[in-house]
Amino acid sequence: KNSSLCLELFVYGVFSFNVFLLPGSIYFISSHGNKEYAYLLCVGMHGESGADAKCPPQNNTAINFFCNYEESRGNFLVDVDGNRMLDVYTQIASIPIGYNHPALLKVVSDPNNASAFVNRPALGILPPESFVDKLTEGLLTVAPKGLNRVQNMACGSCSNENAYKAMFIWYRNKERGTSIPSDADLSSCMINQLSILSFSGAFHGRTMGCLATTHSKPIHKLDVPSFDWPIAPFPRLQYPLDEHVRENAQEEARCLEETEDLIVKWRHKGMPVAGVVIEPIQAEGGDNHASAAFFISLRKIASKHGCAFHVDEVQTGGGATGRFWAHEHxxxxxxxDIVSFSKKLLTGGFFYRDEMETDKPYRIFNTWMGDPSKNLLLAEVLNVIRQENLLAEVTRTGKALLGGLYELQAKYPNLLSRARGQGTFCAIDVCKASVRDKLILQARDNGVILGGCGDLSIRFRPALIFKEHHVHMFLNVFSDLLAAHK
Structure with missing residues (x-):
């Protein structure tokens, strides 16, 4: 009642808020179904500073809503108002077996595991006695074909960042051997003379090296300088695939030809391509797919020119495509040569072949080098995946999900197009970004959490325990929203 101004805003085209500007305060009011919630985002707007100001301790403008994780279960996320929502986005594809899984709660409550959760060691210099055994029992049981070694990290960005360093080190060691670097090596290392080739639409992280290979959204790169590294075109396939076989083959051939030309061009520039990095499915960039033949040919091109081949499975890894690794398809x-991971594996890092091993300590290094407690949780996640045959379940559920998207696409051709996916790792395009964003907001208000990607896509990233009846719950809500769209 005391507000001096009330505005209704559409923030980034996704979340609808009423914003009340009160004396010294800003409140955001939003709705979940029939409920409303209000959050104080900032106080002290009238010149207060220092100890008198009570502004948030960090930028909070990306926050969607606050959650009650204690009450969340399985495929359902609960917000602070008690609204129970079917989560088809799972914290940006990072929840493997749902919220508060009993098997994981048991790991956390086991007194024998208390030390791993309380004491986080600097693994590179002082690992716990059981560390090697835990790696052998956990991560190494899912090592990709031909990759016998693994380096722990934490998030996807630091996993990729250090994988890039490993490729650079391997490339130079291949040239000169692992002997003591010459004076010329030591002086030339102070300027960047190698490069990583990436692809348009890619997302590999937000740290400096990763950001140089990320090309999905301008906001990620705004104001941040980057390296002069080559960017190859990623195929833009036409759908349905079976109706555009010739066109898509030509598109992939064009991209492969341009990729090889760039590798040669950068060698002539004196900045040889040490590695090629690519996602099996470009997730953040819009769920962009390519054929198995494209990736196999790209791998051959990289090998032909002496470049390491790095497959970024940070989002695709962990089973969502129906295989543990998407590149298995x-x-x-x-x-x-290198496969990086994070998200559904609960920890980060990269697998690599023997010859990619660094020759000296501290070259791939940070304080923690991962987290032993996450390895404990991951080992139990892998047990659940095997015991419950979840990869087969994902394949079945994925067929139901993609089939439902095909039906909706046929029913609403003016709204939806390009339904695509592997397993439950699916997406569909919407006619306009504004319509896409509105549908995501309406789905949330009707109890379903979705996520966007690329310019027009809605992406589906459920947990591995997502069943066919959950698919039907989602499809019922989504169908109603499409029918009501005007």
Missing amino acids: WGAEDPA
Whole structure:
């Protein structure tokens, strides 16, 4: 009642808020179904500073809503108002077996595991006695074909960042051997003379090296300088695939030709391509797919020119495509030199082949080098995946999800197009970004959490325990929203 101004805003085209500007305060009011919530975002707007100001301790403008994780279960996320929502986005594809899974709660409550959760060691210099055994029992049981070694990290960005360093080190060691670097090596290392080739639409992280290979959204790169590294075109396939076989083959051939030309061009510039990095499905960039033949040919081009081949499985890894690693769908005998991971694996890092091992300590290094407690949780996640045959379940559920998207696409051709996916790792395009964003907001208000990607896409990233009846719950809500769209 005391507000001096009330505005209704559409923030980034996604979340609808009423904003009340009170004396010294800003409140955001939003709705969940029939409920409303209000959050004080900032106080002290009238010149207060220092100890008198009570502004948030960090930028909070990306926050969607606050959650009650204690009450969340399985495929359902609960917000602070008690609204129970079917989560088809799962914290940006990072929840493997749902919220508060009993098997994981048991790991956390086991007194024998208390030390791992309380004491976080600097693993690179002082690992716990059981560390090697835990790696062998956990991460190494899912090592990709031909990759016998693993380096722990934390998030996806630091996993990729250090994988890039490993490729650079491998490339130079291949040239000169692992002997003591010459004076010329030591002086030339102070300027960047190698490069990583990435692809348009890619997302590999937000740290400096990763950001140089990220090309999905301008806001990620705004104001931040970057390296002069080559960017190759990623195929833009036409759908339905079976109706555009010739056109898509030509598109992939064009992209492969341009990729090889860039590798040669950068060598002539004196900045040889040490590695090629690519996602099996470009997730953040719009769920962009390519054929197995494309990836196998790209791998051959990289090998032909002496470049390491890095497959970024940060979002695709962990089973969502129906295989533990999305690159397994290629059927390649020698798929990669490095495979990075994070998200559904609860920890980060990269697998690599023997010859990619760094020759000296501290070259791939940080304080923590991962987290042993996450390895404990991951080992139990892998047990659940095997015991419950979840990869087969994902394949079945994915067929139901993609089939439902095909039906809706046929029913609403003016709204939806390009339904696509592997397993439950699916997406569909909407006619306009504003319509896409409105549908995501309306779905949330009707109890379903979705996420966007690329310019026009809605992406689906459920947990591995997502069943066919959950698919039908989602489809019922989504169908009603489409029918009501004007």
